[in-house]
Amino acid sequence: MSGEMRVRIAPSPTGPFHIGTARTALFNLLYARANGGTYIVRVEDTDTARSTAEHEADILEGLRWLGLEADEGVVSATEERGGRGPYRQSARSARYAEVAAQLYTAGLAYYCFCTSAELDAERSAREKAKLPPRYSGRCAGIAADEAARRVAAGESAALRFRIKPGVVVIDDLVRGRVEIDAEALGGDLVILRADSSPLYHFTVVVDDADMGITHVIRGEDHLSNTPKHILLFEALGVTLPKFAHLPLILNPDRTKMSKRKSQTAISDYRAEGFLKEAIINFLALLGWSTGSEDEVLSVEEIQGRFSLEHVQKAGAVFDRTRLEWINGQWIRKLTHGDLLARLRPFYDRAAADGRIGRPATDDEIAALLPLIRERIPLLSSAIELTDFLFLDGLQHDPALLVPKRWEAATARAALEAARPLIADGIGEGDAPLLDAPDALEAKLRTLAEEQGWKAGDLFMALRAAATGRTATPPLFDSMRLLGRAAVLTRIDQAIAVLRAA
Structure with missing residues (x-):
């Protein structure tokens, strides 16, 4: 062998690109980068009964998406790099x-x-x-x-x-x-x-x-x-x-991670809205110590620190909660334009499959970003948090409209009392106030105090009436994004539901 360091990842296209292969590919790439070596991708496709072109394409696309594409070896169905091939065992x-x-x-x-x-x-x-x-x-x-x-x-x-x-x-x-x-x-x-x-x-x-x-x-x-x-x-x-x-990658119960017991396909995590930066960050921590308290690291930072001496022997537990936290941190790091571009496909798919009633424009998504950036652990979470903005109408659940301490009659009276204040307090196309003082909120708090209600109960009833949800971005800015006409129509519908309850 020559003096050049040469490492390889050799996936078998008998199943989707999974967490274990991705972690192994990453560690090989990191070691090559840390030592001026070459990172090779080879396809072990001699199991003709189970190997498929679809699985190979999924593996290669997953490597490309994560930034783990080959220096040498198989790059795509039609491309190989390097002079030591063929790089598919079938050839x-x-x-x-x-x-x-x-x-x-x-x-x-x-x-x-x-x-x-x-x-x-x-x-x-x-x-x-x-x-x-x-x-x-x-x-x-x-x-x-x-x-x-x-x-x-x-x-x-x-x-x-x-x-x-x-x-x-x-x-x-x-x-x-x-x-x-x-x-x-x-x-x-x-x-x-x-x-x-x-x-x-x-x-x-x-x-x-x-x-x-x-x-x-x-x-x-x-x-x-x-x-x-x-x-x-x-x-x-x-x-x-x-x-x-x-080290082996383990489930939280410390059994070996496998597709039978766990979600392992990288494409599934991508479809949920995990960022590639977060997956790389998390995979690097599956068995490797940074040598510090730092947890949120770019691939460049990881490359600068990586060594096999800091890889542990004991199994590494796959903690989805930690992955979601890291993903949320990376979402916060994205620029306005980058976050919009990454959210765009999720809103398009939601419109296509009926989870939202109509397509969202770039301007509408952009207006949401300040409200949701700090609240979403996954890109897909944005749909669950904001779908009420893109529905033509709501089917109100009476149980959600009535706070625990209230009767239906109290909830109806509260909505009726709040309606004129909301009609005067928001218009069409108003921008979110974010952290600025909100006169509408102040008036509604005064209303609650005068009536002997807790403001939280009033706001809960208003949130359910305007959005059909118990969890949304900030209530009054959500109303501003909906616009006066839509909010008042939904409040009227909620009042009618409570009157019939």
Whole structure:
């Protein structure tokens, strides 16, 4: 291998781009940037039964969106960068066959003629004896000329790599020295199936060797595979890469995060309105310590601090509450124009699927920004918070119109008393007052005091009447955005509902 640092991410397109792959990609990119290295994206698509073009496209788009696009390797369905390709395993079959033949010729691999039934019987016998799975090696002693004759005669045979006995040492950059006895590896390893298709442990080593990978940074769940890979690297006569196994990502109950128990697809988080900056920020903190109390960091700040020495060994808990908090912090950091541009698709989708009654204009969204910026943890939260502004009419829930301390008659009387003050206090197209003194609010507080009501109860009834919601942006500025006619119409409708209650 050359002196250049080269790292890689090698996703398999058998499912959507998920949190674990994104975290691994980020740590590889950060390590490359911190050390002047090259970050490679390789696609491991030899599982033809489950690999799809749609999953590959989702992975590559997710990497692009997060800013984790390849320096070298696969960039899109039609583009690869770099001179050590192909970077898709499906295009490397001839290379795998060539290397497998070299191992066979060197006596480091042999043909295995065991049938599925025979292998199943072996496994069953070991299970009954309470022994871990392990191939017996029954074909390991077949003479090369006999094996060649049987293969030439058309007999089905896989190719197995001979696992060298002894202890395999992994000097892991995160976990330190790890020793695993080859006895625990399950016996000699199939590297080519009987149909000549290669298996993962073989292809990943051939690819890493051919592409000059100097550092293999991946999840802890691969640690048990690493001795097999080390033995294959040694058999190929290439310099071992350095290994770093990242901590598992855990659910809050400390079980391993998986798509069966958790939301893992990056596209789902994107659709909810998590910002790419927040996801990158949060993923970096899944197993890495900043060395300070800082939690909200740009990718540039993270790059300036990142090192594998500060990656923890213990599992990293995926805390959605923390992710939402970080996302909210990043929303607050966006410029007015950037936040508007990022909210625009959410309002468009809400209009298209009927969650709001009509499309929102840029001016309408812009007017909302000062009211909602500090209140939304997700971009999608803006729709839930402001949909009442874009509805042609409301279906009032009588239960929401009546504060807990009031009767329906009190709520109706309060709305009737407040109506003329609101009619005089707002117009059409009024700008929000934000933190400026609000004469309408002052008059309504005086009304409540005169009537012996708590102002909060009056405002609650008015909020439900004008918006149909119990939680909105500030009440009086929400009314100004609705405009006098719409507010009065809704108050009249609410009064009629209460009169009929």
